[in-house]
Amino acid sequence: MTGLTWHNWAGNQTSNPIERVVPRSIDELTAIVLRAEDTVKCVGAGHSFTSIAATDGIQVSLDNLRGVESVERAADGSAIVTVLAGTRLRELTARLWDLGLAMANLGDIDEQSVAGAISTGTHGTGARFGGIATQVTALEILTADGRVVTCSRDDEPDMFDAARVGLGALGIITRVSLRCAPAFALHALEAPATLTSTLSTMTETVATVDHFEFYWFPHTDRVLTKTNTRLPADSPLAPLGRVRAYIDDELLSNTAFELVNRAVTRFPAAIPRVNGFSARALSAREFTDRSYRVFASSRTVRFREMEYAVPAESITYVLRELERWLASSGFTVAFPVEVRFAAADDIWLSTAHGRASAYIAVHQYHRRDHREYFDAVEAIARSVGGRPHWGKLHSLTAEDFADMYEHFSDFCAVRDKLDPERRFSNDYLRVCLG
16 A cells, blocks of 8 residues: 555654555565565554654554464463464453463553564553563564564574564564463452552552552642452452443543543643542442453543653652642643553663663643643653653653663664664654664
8 A cells, every 4th residue: 555644543643654565474574575675664553652653664564463373381370372463462362361371461551562562662560570571582573684583582682682672673573472371360449549648658559569550630639549469360250340331431531531631621720620629539449350351441532641660769759849840830731640660670671671660651632732741751750760661752862872771782783783774764763773
């Protein structure tokens, strides 16, 4: 297909690829790369807020390269599951449940392709768990010269360390092997609380709860906490009823929230009162369901997002500094601030490389200007050594990342070896990698 205009999910990134291809096999994909006279970029679900997937060259969709290919079970009930890279997380997690398996952790969106989620450093929450890329045991990658190379800790280890969060800069991921856990359920407890009390007990909570996160309503001292506890897969399930789920997750979280944001876009001075009302209106809810159904939620309200990983011990300072900035600037924000946690890992360009991390994610409704707010959050996060999520908005350049990541030059060396002519580059990578 030619003459296309591509938009990401949020609508803030646009490109005009000269051609869009949807190969039906890895051989067909290889032929596309070898014949290309321009750049080649893969695109998944388009859920990144940056232009990491944008191209004016050839746009490749892996939507025809989907599905589970093999399952190698271990004695402890876990398994290495190999999937084609275009497989969407939503279909994978449902299939894994049928196999008695689960991904150890997930983010709160499951629309992404497996390759896209890995390449941008997608993560969930839980102090004992890393991002999705930490579950990867091997990757198969199509390189610029048409080779299909498998890398792991034992084979091509430098390539493996680079490619697990590879930004699409090294080649096209074609297959992924994931270490999957035995299937498990999650007991979910969602409850309103105060920011003050949540921060005062946060260290103990994060250390003892399997998956903890909270949402702070700016201009108030109110939060919504989410506490998810892992249970055996054969535990009795008690999911939300269809009516309650529709009211909470569709009518209130999406339909009504869209209407509220449209209204306060015209009258931003009302936002503090609206946030206070919304926070006070929250009620606790408790349910138990399959893990993947609890991890992920529906998001239909369009927004822009920035997310920074900061050292876990600095998150209280970051939140209080943001609170002070909002009070002094007069800027108003209707979207809650999301706070999550992750274990340290050893992936070269992972935002959690070498340190336990807390993530602060800020959002702005797509009809409102986000720049002043995001600039302020970025300055606060960077003051404590924060690292931006690769798929979410930021203003950093290769010079910044070279200071931020000890293996940045190692990553660039692998890139030089695999893609010396920059077949897989675009404007975003030129800024971020040089």
